Amino acid sequence: MDAITTNNGTIYFDDEAYYKLRLHLKDRKYSKVFILVDENTAQHCLPEFRANMGGKFDFKAIQIKSGEIHKNIETCMEVWKQLSDMNADRRSLLINLGGGVITDLGGFVASTFKRGIDFVNVPTTLLSMVDASIGGKTGVDLGVLKNQIGVFNNPEMVLVVPDYLSTLDKRQLNSGFAEMMKHGLIASGSYWMTLKKVDSFENLDKHIYESLKIKNDIVSQDPKEKNLRKILNFGHTFGHAIESYSLEDNNLPPLLHGEAIAIGMILEGYLSNRIIGLGMHQLEDIKAEFTKRFDKVDFTDEDVEEIVGLLKFDKKNTRGSINFVVLKRIGDTIIDNKIPKELFQEAFSYYKD
């Protein structure tokens, strides 16, 4: 597949990806190369990465604990200290090999170490391939609040190698697939139709490519999320709150990002229907599709109240009002909608039905 040129840096695929990275290393003459991994990617991805980079490739690995709960400043401190202890300097490179936690956190660590060193993202999960690896968002969570601390900064390049997906279980793939379906909902009705027919995750290459093109198209028009880019947040206002809440100590099972935003998309689909008249038929289509792919989560009234309480921390909010992205129809989106709180309960009722 052809490389995709983004605002800052390029996305390369498969074998070309390794080749281009080798060229880049030769060209830039980095003083040292570090690879950030977690215990999963250290075991399942690093050997393949190293093999593909060839024998002369010299690097030091830095390992952190896997999982969203470690995507915080404490983990950044550990990585900064290790970089410092291993004499990383401003001409060093950090390669982030892993899922969204690794690319988001690693991107932030690199962007702030000695006021910024180069980094390269090698996403290894479906979610990070289609979402976290592109768009220049880096960051970590602050307590339960997702991505509260971060900067906009772009990797030198992104390597998308779908081979790494073979290390993932079905649940992980499903989670990433939810983001891809979101790309259809917000920007392309025909892509949504295509994805609906996907019932195996064996060969996702061309769909990954399509998702990346859609996302790149959006973020290149609005890199700092002033306007258009906000459409990528469809399903994420509730989705982030549900994800955060599910990771706290309560009755809910801890949800993956895609599992949470799948629910968020049903809830915000409902709001779309009530606020700007998304057709009932399309709303039902969205609900049917996500409930087919994801188990229903059983929210109590208390859960709903807590989740609604978390909405006020959403980064898109301004002046105390909660801003939602809503669908006019599948493939067409409207940003900055203020929604009366009364509808929140209704949306959950619709989800539960």
Place this chain on the structure above:
Amino acid sequence: MDAITTNNGTIYFDDEAYYKLRLHLKDRKYSKVFILVDENTAQHCLPEFRANMGGKFDFKAIQIKSGEIHKNIETCMEVWKQLSDMNADRRSLLINLGGGVITDLGGFVASTFKRGIDFVNVPTTLLSMVDASIGGKTGVDLGVLKNQIGVFNNPEMVLVVPDYLSTLDKRQLNSGFAEMMKHGLIASGSYWMTLKKVDSFENLDKHIYESLKIKNDIVSQDPKEKNLRKILNFGHTFGHAIESYSLEDNNLPPLLHGEAIAIGMILEGYLSNRIIGLGMHQLEDIKAEFTKRFDKVDFTDEDVEEIVGLLKFDKKNTRGSINFVVLKRIGDTIIDNKIPKELFQEAFSYYKD
């Protein structure tokens, strides 16, 4: 004094400063305004600031502990959390009212909160007026290593109000004055001559202005410190190491930044003499001037060894070699000089003599 236009944002002086900030607030319609202070500026500067901003000025203060030892990620965490708890959003403004710790840390906190909110710097110490308030460097220390974590980002504006200097003691003023003398050494022999004659800190306005012009001239040509800007680091390679070391638990008194770089400038002046032939007469002039203004510090052999050991963490280093800025003559500087380690001991001997 006329405003100075920088690459990103403007420096305003005295009464015009408050006026311009009021206009800016009116224009931008920030959702909320926060002011970062420490216990000193909360008491000695905030009342004056508030009085000058007028009765309609509505803000929330966030207070941190004063001192370089609190310029770390833990303090950032506190400020991020307070911003979050007080519902700061992306349309909020942070005003940093204080010395270099407040402007460096506050700039970093603002640059990373929700991937970046606007900030304004109001330096209240001489050091922060002539140095930290300009040039887009934000950051915090990592353990004893100074400014290891940070980003390049510029405030919306900088307000320089020399009235705040009346709250400082002689030692603080002296510390800031060392940075001003550095501006003479690296870029203007005539300014160095002028400053040598200053024996009272009563009315520094026009000297502050001159220092800001010199620094702005340099950083606007090289905002990311690729080349020219490095000359601002004269005296700082040893200076930072000495400052860091003096704050640890040992025999040395804790030194202020300017006190440490004054020593650094003598040491690096000596290296300049040995490496590129800075004239002995000029070297003696530098030493005489700084030893007149600052008490000699009594370094043991062990101190020297420890300080030399810290040099390897300097952010300017690449590929393991320690890069120094040296003077060809007073007012003329050469960057990226690799200095044999044997000369480090000699430099300290020269300082002690």
